Amino acid sequence: MKTNRRVLLQGLGATFLGGTALSSLSAAEVAQLQTQHSATNGVHAAAHFTDESRILGLSDDVRVTSAANPAPGGEGGSAAERVLHITSLPRGEQRPGEGQGGGRDRGTRNDDSNDDGVTYDYGLSLLGVSGRELTVNDLAEREDDAGFAYDWLVTDENVAGVGTAEEEAGVGPDEAWFVLREGQQSTSGSGTGIVEDALSGRLTAVIRERQDDRGTDEWHTRDVAAELGDDSEPRWQELTIQSGQFVDVDAAPAEDYGDAHVVAVGVGRGDPYDGPSVLDAYFRNLEVAGETYAFPKASGSSRRGRGND
Numbered sequence: 001m002k003t004n005r006r007v008l009l010q011g012l013g014a015t016f017l018g019g020t021a022l023s024s025l026s027a028a029e030v031a032q033l034q035t036q037h038s039a040t041n042g043v044h045a046a047a048h049f050t051d052e053s054r055i056l057g058l059s060d061d062v063r064v065t066s067a068a069n070p071a072p073g074g075e076g077g078s079a080a081e082r083v084l085h086i087t088s089l090p091r092g093e094q095r096p097g098e099g100q101g102g103g104r105d106r107g108t109r110n111d112d113s114n115d116d117g118v119t120y121d122y123g124l125s126l127l128g129v130s131g132r133e134l135t136v137n138d139l140a141e142r143e144d145d146a147g148f149a150y151d152w153l154v155t156d157e158n159v160a161g162v163g164t165a166e167e168e169a170g171v172g173p174d175e176a177w178f179v180l181r182e183g184q185q186s187t188s189g190s191g192t193g194i195v196e197d198a199l200s201g202r203l204t205a206v207i208r209e210r211q212d213d214r215g216t217d218e219w220h221t222r223d224v225a226a227e228l229g230d231d232s233e234p235r236w237q238e239l240t241i242q243s244g245q246f247v248d249v250d251a252a253p254a255e256d257y258g259d260a261h262v263v264a265v266g267v268g269r270g271d272p273y274d275g276p277s278v279l280d281a282y283f284r285n286l287e288v289a290g291e292t293y294a295f296p297k298a299s300g301s302s303r304r305g306r307g308n309d
Helices: 005-017 027-038 136-140 194-199
Strands: 042-049 055-058 063-068 082-087 122-128 148-154 172-181 203-212 220-223 237-239 261-270 280-288 291-293
Touching: 063 122, 082 122, 082 261, 122 172, 122 280, 136 261, 148 172, 148 261, 172 220, 172 280, 261 280
Parallel strands: none
Antiparallel strands: 042 055, 042 122, 063 082, 082 280, 122 261, 148 220, 148 280, 172 203, 172 261, 203 237, 280 291
């Protein structure tokens, strides 16, 4: 069976929307998604949103790519290093060294696309860590600043809330993501059982947005694990199949979800709700419970395009 765009989009729907988009998948397609998930260490996506904030498909404006380090002179960096780049800048304005990405070439973009990079669309990179059997408390209680952390860099082209009273340029890094599972994992015979977990409502996405003005074109570190016990502003938010939307969490994740299993962690950039935005952010050095990972897509690829049609 060929993996077509319908299968991929409905698989992304399982992550974003708690599994409701999978209701029309055949048993064979569900099994294939499970096999694909078990064979990869993560997922990257650039999602297009309608005016009603519904996911319509893959974005023509946002690219989740591998890129050269834009500031190789920093600590631990080199000119040969590949990092994750989430951007909506037109291809003619991107920095040299950007790798193969998830968007179309500019010449094949839709006629109604924005050539100034302003978009409601969203870029996401998630790393699957379910095999490590970590809980939220495992990350929150580490004392070595390596529970869940990553480096981020934004350029002065990165703008939040374009045209709104809250418009800010050069702030970041935007959302940190957790995908959590409460209770026992589904015991499917085909891989991780993540699709059944999504459909049954056992998965919860938990995010927290930060828009900090710490300087452009230089690397900064976000220690997300240190925030897991913090219930102050900006508030943590959760998405469940029951709610169907992100809602504020009254308590810190370490209190509400301390024993929940960590399925995936990652980063996202964009604002489909209060935007639009211009996206130009870089990420590297993902630390999870003492181990360092490359963000999915940051290792580079020899293929171009948006995925299989």
